[in-house]
Amino acid sequence: MQKRIVLKNCGLIDSKSIDSYLRRGGFAALEKAQKFMTPEQAIEEVSASGLLGRGGAGFPCGLKWKIAREQRSDEKYIICNADEGEVGTFKDRYILENDPFTLIEAIAISGWAIGAGKAFIYLRAEYHRLFDRLLNAINQAGRKGFLNHLDIELREGAGAYMCGEESGLMNSIEGLRGEARYKPPFPPQKGLWGKPTVINNVETLMNIPQIILNGSSWFKAMGTARSKGTKVFSVSGDVEKPGVYELELGSRLSELVCDLASAREIKMVQVGGACGRIIPVELIDTPLAYETVLGSGAVTVFNQTRDVIDVMHRNMKFLAEESCGRCTPCRDGSEAMLEILGRLARGEGAGEDIGALEDLSSVMTLSALCGLGQTAPMPVLDTLKYFRKEYESRVEQSIFLRTIG
Numbered sequence: 001m002q003k004r005i006v007l008k009n010c011g012l013i014d015s016k017s018i019d020s021y022l023r024r025g026g027f028a029a030l031e032k033a034q035k036f037m038t039p040e041q042a043i044e045e046v047s048a049s050g051l052l053g054r055g056g057a058g059f060p061c062g063l064k065w066k067i068a069r070e071q072r073s074d075e076k077y078i079i080c081n082a083d084e085g086e087v088g089t090f091k092d093r094y095i096l097e098n099d100p101f102t103l104i105e106a107i108a109i110s111g112w113a114i115g116a117g118k119a120f121i122y123l124r125a126e127y128h129r130l131f132d133r134l135l136n137a138i139n140q141a142g143r144k145g146f147l148n149h150l151d152i153e154l155r156e157g158a159g160a161y162m163c164g165e166e167s168g169l170m171n172s173i174e175g176l177r178g179e180a181r182y183k184p185p186f187p188p189q190k191g192l193w194g195k196p197t198v199i200n201n202v203e204t205l206m207n208i209p210q211i212i213l214n215g216s217s218w219f220k221a222m223g224t225a226r227s228k229g230t231k232v233f234s235v236s237g238d239v240e241k242p243g244v245y246e247l248e249l250g251s252r253l254s255e256l257v258c259d260l261a262s263a264r265e266i267k268m269v270q271v272g273g274a275c276g277r278i279i280p281v282e283l284i285d286t287p288l289a290y291e292t293v294l295g296s297g298a299v300t301v302f303n304q305t306r307d308v309i310d311v312m313h314r315n316m317k318f319l320a321e322e323s324c325g326r327c328t329p330c331r332d333g334s335e336a337m338l339e340i341l342g343r344l345a346r347g348e349g350a351g352e353d354i355g356a357l358e359d360l361s362s363v364m365t366l367s368a369l370c371g372l373g374q375t376a377p378m379p380v381l382d383t384l385k386y387f388r389k390e391y392e393s394r395v396e397q398s399i400f401l402r403t404i405g
């Protein structure tokens, strides 16, 4: 069953009118925070809620805010990551289209809490159509006096997957190439232009007003031991009802893809986008939680007609193309994996290919500079675990064909 917390206003307000949002209690959380709480108390409430980042990495939101709050600096920044470049992810787009005001209110709260005077919304280039809608929401909130403490600027993304990764994103805002930065220092200590910066995903921020209004205990009552609240998923692939669904964390993958999205004859599901985990149909009851499998919220279903190696080859093609190229393990490792997967997909594999894929995976996972290179081999490793026979028979077939031909 869906539980709409983040999506509670979607379809029920006019996304172009702040009055419509105000009629549903909009900006009451900002007012409550500013009138009845100190910034430290608001941060404590967010920390106590257990809210983890919804952009993929699952970092505790309150901790990020606390670190940024504690830094001494003449300027601090909030960045809302609306780049949404992850393959199969379209939940932030749905939120931005249907409820931009909650996001603006959340950014206003976070800016006030950490002591930032400037915020950026980094909007995926392909979401150009949403630019005016967001600008309208910012302007209306400003005219009503809700943004007196914070200047919110909209920036259009650079059209690269890597610009959704937080350090690439900051480079992009600064006008540099969208490449990964070395960490530490982490953004809450030293981020945009070297100043303390909190970067949060759209969906993470959407939870803030309700945590402030209803309290951390209300939020914590939903979910599992480590995964509190709900999660918004974008489901696509071999399903009858693709779309955006919100479920309590801990709900089963089968509920999402079979009951809600009407998937049939499933072979496997990829959870978390191009670098996401592969779940074979035998494990379809896996709970959707940070303890097990999660990521950005992209859920792509593959049915029995799909060829695992072909899927992995196309997946790696995307990742190799999108590697920023700054570190060798990701730049060269993804190209080498692509070459091997291409050979296997064409029926030209060799006996050592499977071992080579495993070796390259461990080098990339251990030594790549950012999340892209570190997690790019994950789907391949998962398919090697669950569908190894398909790889082995492809190699055997290739050797046989070479022998007779």
Ligand SMILES: Cc1cc2nc3c(=O)[nH]c(=O)nc-3n(C[C@H](O)[C@H](O)[C@H](O)COP(=O)(O)O)c2cc1C
Residues within 6 Å of the ligand: 052, 053, 054, 055, 056, 057, 058, 059, 061, 081, 082, 083, 084, 085, 086, 161, 162, 163, 164, 165, 166, 167, 199, 200, 201, 202, 204, 205, 370, 371, 372
């Ligand atoms: C290659 C790559 C792409 C990413 N793309 C996005 C993105 O489009 N949106 C997003 O919110 N986070 C993305 N992330 C995660 C961000 O680096 C960062 O963890 C996130 O914005 C932090 O916000 P959160 O703590 O609220 O999740 C990406 C990470 C990687 C490695």
